[in-house]
Amino acid sequence: MQTDDASSTAPDREIESLEEFDRVVARGTLAGFRVQSVDLTDRTSALLSTKSAEAVFLGCPMDPEAAAKVRAGGALVFPPVPDLPFDPYRGTLYSAAELFEGLAAEGYEGTPDALAYTWFQRTKADGDIFGSMLRAVHDDAVSDALDELLVGTPVVGVMGGHALERGSDGFAGAARLGRTLARAGLTVATGGGPGAMEAANLGAYAAPFADPMLDEALELLAKAPSFSPSIGGWAEMAFAVRERWPEGGTSVGIPTWFYGHEPPNAFASHIAKYFANATREDGLLARSTAGVVFLPGAAGTVQEIFDNATPNYYESRGEPTPMVLVDRDHWTRRLPTWPLLEALAEGRPMKSRIALVDSVDEAPDALAALRG
Numbered sequence: 524m525q526t527d528d529a530s531s532t533a534p535d536r537e538i539e540s541l542e543e544f545d546r547v548v549a550r551g552t553l554a555g556f557r558v559q560s561v562d563l564t565d566r567t568s569a570l571l572s573t574k575s576a577e578a579v580f581l582g583c584p585m586d587p588e589a590a591a592k593v594r595a596g597g598a599l600v601f602p603p604v605p606d607l608p609f610d611p612y613r614g615t616l617y618s619a620a621e622l623f624e625g626l627a628a629e630g631y632e633g634t635p636d637a638l639a640y641t642w643f644q645r646t647k648a649d650g651d652i653f654g655s656m657l658r659a660v661h662d663d664a665v666s667d668a669l670d671e672l673l674v675g676t677p678v679v680g681v682m683g684g685h686a687l688e689r690g691s692d693g694f695a696g697a698a699r700l701g702r703t704l705a706r707a708g709l710t711v712a713t714g715g716g717p718g719a720m721e722a723a724n725l726g727a728y729a730a731p732f733a734d735p736m737l738d739e740a741l742e743l744l745a746k747a748p749s750f751s752p753s754i755g756g757w758a759e760m761a762f763a764v765r766e767r768w769p770e771g772g773t774s775v776g777i778p779t780w781f782y783g784h785e786p787p788n789a790f791a792s793h794i795a796k797y798f799a800n801a802t803r804e805d806g807l808l809a810r811s812t813a814g815v816v817f818l819p820g821a822a823g824t825v826q827e828i829f830d831n832a833t834p835n836y837y838e839s840r841g842e843p844t845p846m847v848l849v850d851r852d853h854w855t856r857r858l859p860t861w862p863l864l865e866a867l868a869e870g871r872p873m874k875s876r877i878a879l880v881d882s883v884d885e886a887p888d889a890l891a892a893l894r895g
Contacts, residue, residue: 537667539614541566553578553598559614559664560603563589581664582612604657608638611661616668617796619765619789623758631755631786636796640783643798658798666806669775669795673810678775679709679890680811682827683719683818685785690745694722696883697818698737701726703887705772709813714803715776715796717750717757719818721788725764728771728790740764754786761789777807804830814845814876814894816886819853828860835873843873845893851881 538544538558544566547556552574563570563585570589576597582604585593590600604611622636631637646654681701687693701711701723711727713720725744729737747753747760765771776791781800797803808815808831815831817824828848835843846864848854854861861879868874878889 537614537671545569548573553593557581558583560610560612561614582610607657608635608642609661611657611664613661613664614668616665616672617787617794619762619787619791619794622787622794622796623762623789626755626758626762631758636787639796640780643780644783647798662797662799662802665795665797666802669777669793669806669810672793673710673775676710677708677813678712678811679704679813680807680815681711681713681719681723681818682815682820682824683723684820684824685714685716685718685720685782686821687718687722687818688748689721689741690748693719693819693883695741697722698726698729698741700816700818700883700886701774702730702737704816704890705730705774707887707891711774712807712811713774713776713791714807715778715787715791715794716782716785717788719820720776720778721761721790724774724776724788724790727774728765728792729768730772732768732771736768740768743767750786758786758789765789777803779803809834809840812844814847814890816847816849816890817854818883819850821858825858825860828864832864832867832873835876836867836871838872843871843876845890846873846877847886847889847893848877848879849883849886851879854879 536556538547538556538561541561544558544561544563547553548569554574554576555578557579558581560582563583567586567589570585571592574596575593578593578598580593580598580600582601584603594600601612623634625633681697683697687697697719704711705727711723713723725740726737729740743764744760747757750757773792774790776787776794778785778787778794779797779800781798787794787796804827808827817828831846834840835846848861864877868877876893878893880886880889
């Protein structure tokens, strides 16, 4: 909840909606507050009559007279940036509906998600500091919103490959995993893309419904098994599932525009999409405070295993968090990651926080045992 105490902690000073703005103004001062991406064009009177010393307005449309007054009163005003397909100052996470807006009418290429990727492709290598700054500001705002959402929440990460197709046994298993974890009171967080990530978010979405719902949803989704060749058709099938079973369970997806060919999945209720993949990867693992389940994957999943193992080895984030690797053959023979992880853990506290299981259905119990 917001307060009018300028000396309070930073989250208490953030105003991210008109409702919050009106509550704060009613208390007599905006001094010291940070107003993020709130349209204030209809709040000119309030801005003219309210103290604003040391306030910061980030991307807030307002009348020129009001902007001049708050600046004169000691506020910093960062105006909206025109002609951007995203809001760098946003105060909340994305929703699937927001990222896929216009899908039915214009196709995927006309959605905010696709337009942001096009902008990223055009600006990421042009050496323009302004574009770099906008990406950095956006990603920091997303991190701030993600932290606000997850404070005090036990989060379990589910990692796995993007190539896992709907209709496969692996996809169904990852969906059951997400459902079981969500029903255990954990917030499921994934990389937010297709494949195993979508399956785990789907499982969390299905958690409040009776078990047959997930089987029916999997059958429907199998009609569009992959986002290739048509992202639009793939996404439309997901929204058809959501329309048939509205108000599903919550989960988090943390995708990136760095991998533009991988669209975000529609089953995460909260989407923290980043431009910088390194920030996204580290942030996802760091926020998985209840542990991480690693499904079979390739190079990206291997990287994530050791990105997570390193702070567990050094205990740089405190007590090691659980790590469960799924599919013994995959992680000991095809990509022999487990022997190295075991060797690293030997003689260290993280040894009691790692496990290897044969099947995805064993993962929830293994995770629970590691958490103690």
